[in-house]
Amino acid sequence: xxxxxxxxxxxxxxxxxxxxxxxxxxxxxxxxxxxxxxxxxxxxxxxxxxxxxxxxxxxxxxxxxxxxxxxxxxxxxxxxxxxxxxxxxxxxxxxxxxxxxxxxxxxxxxxxxxxxxxxxxxxxxxxxxxxxxxxxxxxxxxxxxxxxxxxxxxxxxxxxxxxxxxxxxxxxxxxxxxxxxxxxxxxxxxxxxxxxxxxxxxxxxxxxxxxxxxx
Amino acid sequence: xxxxxxxxxxxxxxxxxxxxxxxxxxxxxxxxxxxxxxxxxxxxxxxxxxxxxxxxxxxxxxxxxxxxxxxxxxxxxxxxxxxxxxxxxxxxxxxxxxxxxxxxxxxxxxxxxxxxxxxxxxxxxxxxxxxxxxxxxxxxxxxxxxxxxxxxxxxxxxxxxxxxxxxxxxxxxxxxxxxxxxxxxxxxxxxxxxxxxxxxxxxxxxxxxxxxxxxxxxxxxxxxxxxxxxxxxxxxxxxxxxxxxxxxxxxxxxxxxxxxxxxxxxxxxxxxxxxxxxxxxxxxxxxxxxxxxxxxxxxxxxxxx
Numbered sequence: 334x335x336x337x338x339x340x341x342x343x344x345x346x347x348x349x350x351x352x353x354x355x356x357x358x359x360x361x362x363x364x365x366x367x368x369x370x371x372x373x374x375x376x377x378x379x380x381x382x383x384x385x386x387x388x389x390x391x392x393x394x395x396x397x398x399x400x401x402x403x404x405x406x407x408x409x410x411x412x413x414x415x416x417x418x419x420x421x422x423x424x425x426x427x428x429x430x431x432x433x434x435x436x437x438x439x440x441x442x443x444x445x446x447x448x449x450x451x452x453x454x455x456x457x458x459x460x461x462x463x464x465x466x467x468x469x470x471x472x473x474x475x476x477x478x479x480x481x482x483x484x485x486x487x488x489x490x491x492x493x494x495x496x497x498x499x500x501x502x503x504x505x506x507x508x509x510x511x512x513x514x515x516x517x518x519x520x521x522x523x524x525x526x527x528x529x530x531x532x533x534x535x536x537x538x539x540x541x542x543x544x545x546x547x548x
Numbered sequence: 549x550x551x552x553x554x555x556x557x558x559x560x561x562x563x564x565x566x567x568x569x570x571x572x573x574x575x576x577x578x579x580x581x582x583x584x585x586x587x588x589x590x591x592x593x594x595x596x597x598x599x600x601x602x603x604x605x606x607x608x609x610x611x612x613x614x615x616x617x618x619x620x621x622x623x624x625x626x627x628x629x630x631x632x633x634x635x636x637x638x639x640x641x642x643x644x645x646x647x648x649x650x651x652x653x654x655x656x657x658x659x660x661x662x663x664x665x666x667x668x669x670x671x672x673x674x675x676x677x678x679x680x681x682x683x684x685x686x687x688x689x690x691x692x693x694x695x696x697x698x699x700x701x702x703x704x705x706x707x708x709x710x711x712x713x714x715x716x717x718x719x720x721x722x723x724x725x726x727x728x729x730x731x732x733x734x735x736x737x738x739x740x741x742x743x744x745x746x747x748x749x750x751x752x753x754x755x756x757x758x759x760x761x762x763x764x765x766x767x768x769x770x771x772x773x774x775x776x777x778x779x780x781x782x783x784x785x786x787x788x789x790x791x792x793x794x795x796x797x798x799x800x801x802x803x804x805x806x807x808x809x810x811x812x813x814x815x816x817x818x819x820x821x822x823x824x825x826x827x828x829x830x831x832x833x834x835x836x837x838x839x840x841x842x843x844x845x846x847x848x849x850x851x852x853x
Contacts, residue, residue, distance in 0.1 A: 447753075450629070451611035451619060453594060465790075467636040472790040477742065479752040486750045488741055516741045523790055 358436025361429050370424035374433065377417070382440045386540070389498030392491075395442015399487035402434040403514070412514035414506070443544035445481040445493035458534030469526050474535060477519070482539045488516065497533075497540035504532045589711045591639050591647045591701040602696070609697025612690060613638055616678065618755065620690050625679040626813065627749065627756040627765035630694075633677065633773060635786055638701060641713025642785035642792070646698040648714025651705045659834075666698065667691050676771035679813045716781035721836065722798045726776065728843070731806025734799045738788050739807075747810060762810035764852050769815035775835035779804035809838050814851025823849045 362382070365373040374393065378384055382394030393401065407413040408422035425433070454460040462482070465473035474482065477489045484491030492500060506512035507524030515521055527535075594610075597603040612619050614637055616629040631637055638646040653666035664672070670691050671683035684690040705711060736745070742758040743749055749760035760766045767773050773782065784800035786792045795803070819825035827840025827849065839849040 449615055449618065450631075451615035453607060453610065464637060467640050470790050470792065472635075476757070476789060479757050480755075483752050485752055485757045517738060517788065517791075519741070519788070519790075 357429075358432035358434070358439075361425070361433040362436050366425045366429045366433075368424045368426070370420055371429070372421055372424075374437075382437060383443075384496060384499070386496040386498075389496050389502060391495050391499045392442070393437045394440035396437055396490060397484070397487045398434040398438035400490055401437050402430055405430045405434065407514035410514075412512070414511040441546065442491075443494055443546055445483055445491075445542045445544055448475075448481040448542075450475075450480055458531070458538040461531055462535055462538050466526075466531075471523055471526050474539070482542060492539040493542040494544040495540060497536040500536035500539055501532050504536065508532075588641045588713050589645075589647055589705055591645070592703050597700075605693055605696045606700045608689075609693035609695070609700075610637060612693055613697055620684070623674045623678065623680040623684050623690060625681055626760070626767065627751075628678055628759050628767065630673070630678075632759040633782065635789075638698070640786075642717055643782070644715050645701070645713065647702040647705050648711050650695075650698040650702040651707045651709065651711075652714070666695055670694055675816060677767045677773065679766075679768040679771075679816075681816070716778060716785055718777070719781045719784045719797050719800055721777065721780075722801055724798070726780075726798075726801040726805040728802070728806050728809055730798070731802035731804070731809075734795070734803040735806050738795070738799075739803065742789070747807065761807045762812050764813060766812050768813035769839050769849055769851065770817055770830070774808055774812070774839065775837045776801065776805045776808050777835045779808055805838070809843055809848060811848070811850060811852040813853070815839070815849070818851075823847065 361371070362374045363380075365371045374382070377388070377390045378393050379390075382392065384390045384392035404413060405418075405422045405425065408415060408418045411419070422430070448463075450463070452463075454463040461471070462474045463480070465471045465476065474492065477485060478492050479485050479489070482492035503512060504524045504527060507515075507521045508527070510521075513521055524532075597606055612630075613634075614629055614631045616631075617624045617627060633644065634640070634646065635643040638644075641648075649669070650666060653669060654663050655669075656662070657664050657669075659672070665686070667686040671686065674680040674683035735747075739761075743761050744758070746763070747761040747766070748763055749756045749765065750758040756765070772778050780797075780801045783804055784793070784795060784797060788794070815826055815830065817826065817830055819829050823840050831837055831839040831849075841848055
């Protein structure tokens with residue numbers, strides 16, 4: 334039988350270790366990684382990780398750790414091309430990627446106000462987002478990213494409240510193949526079916542959705 | 549013995565019957581096969597809806613159709629919405645569009661051996677696909693609104709004519725039958741990213757975004773989708789979402805069998821509490837299905853709560 338002391342010491346150790354881990358990730362976020370070129374995230378994504386809409390830098394706070402980790406690994410691998418993020422990700426160690434991903438996931442994010450499927454969409458962009466364009470085999474954005482673009486699970490990231498320039502840049506990257514890190518080309522083949530107007534339209538639609546602080 | 553041989557052996561009987569049974573709805577008719585080459589019926593646009601009581605009721609039906617679980621919780625015992633199996637709000641060809649179904653009723657259905665009105669057909673959806681217990685009455689707000697929505701989508705469609713793209717056009721069972729372990733591979737590679745490794749679907753808050761394919765929140769053992777032939781046809785034409793037609797017939801059958809070899813809520817028509825009696829009465833002649841059969845030593849169809 335385990336003594337009380339042992340349990341307490343064990344718990345204290347776990348807390349310490351857990352803290353050390355979280356601190357580590359947070360430190361990478363604010364101060365950068367251990368190797369040259371591993372710039373701190375705050376420089377572009379802001380102190381609260383909320384991104385910088387004017388520059389098209391996305392929100393990272395509250396994103397699923399597995400999603401962030403995969404993106405950093407994909408920057409390294411080259412399946413997601415970006416002149417700023419690729420050298421930066423290359424300068425992070427695997428352990429640092431892991432730590433910073435978890436730190437970002439733990440940062441308070443934001444959730445969009447709920448949108449019910451029953452609401453009939455107004456305008457072409459919202460129609461595309463909520464219903465899709467099935468005459469071209471384009472499913473609704475909401476069918477994978479959630480009715481209000483909240484993001485679903487570790488694979489489908491939130492769209493709501495991300496900068497329009499960021500969302501449009503990603504759709505364009507899917508179209509021209511500089512981003513091809515999705516499972517089974519799920520996003521790539523959809524993006525390639527979108528017109529330039531639709532790219533701008535859905536990007537602005539999701540950017541315009543109101544966010545509330547995560548409870 | 550490989551699972552493949554085992555399954556083929558088990559399914560000798562139901563497979564032999566498969567050819568005689570196509571769609572369970574409008575079962576006297578054969579759905580037309582083939583993809584979109586034929587000119588498709590075009591349902592009206594929402595923008596054409598009149599601003600009156602009729603237009604309002606159509607919108608109410610639309611809301612119920614796409615948000616069924618939230619808006620009709622009394623009649624939905626699982627986590628599904630109508631639009632999970634009738635894509636594009638019930639408008640999409642080869643995805644059992646409402647414009648293909650509405651003009652075909654009243655129709656005789658083998659399932660309950662009588663002539664069914666469209667309202668009765670909708671009640672069947674609630675009872676089986678939505679696992680909803682006692683369905684809304686034929687004159688209820690729910691059935692009325694959904695019927696009006698279906699009627700509107702079928703505007704200007706000919707009455708009693710099989711339109712191309714109605715139902716889930718039949719995908720014939722491959723000569724080699726189907727293989728559950730092959731299905732597991734397809735599932736893992738193509739389906740799990742959305743529907744989850746255990747078929748559990750994915751939620752945001754309380755509400756499913758990707759529907760569960762088995763387990764307590766999915767369709768029950770009496771739903772048409774529990775038939776492997778029906779699920780294979782749905783999958784072949786419509787899955788993965790936005791990539792319909794990308795799986796081979798063999799892959800569609802394998803993965804349909806894999807999905808429908810998992811437990812789900814019991815068939816509400818359960819006879820004397822006996823899976824075997826229920827199998828004989830309702831499943832022995834209902835396309836290709838695994839209900840009441842033993843696969844790898846486990847009896848399928850015991851139901852889940």
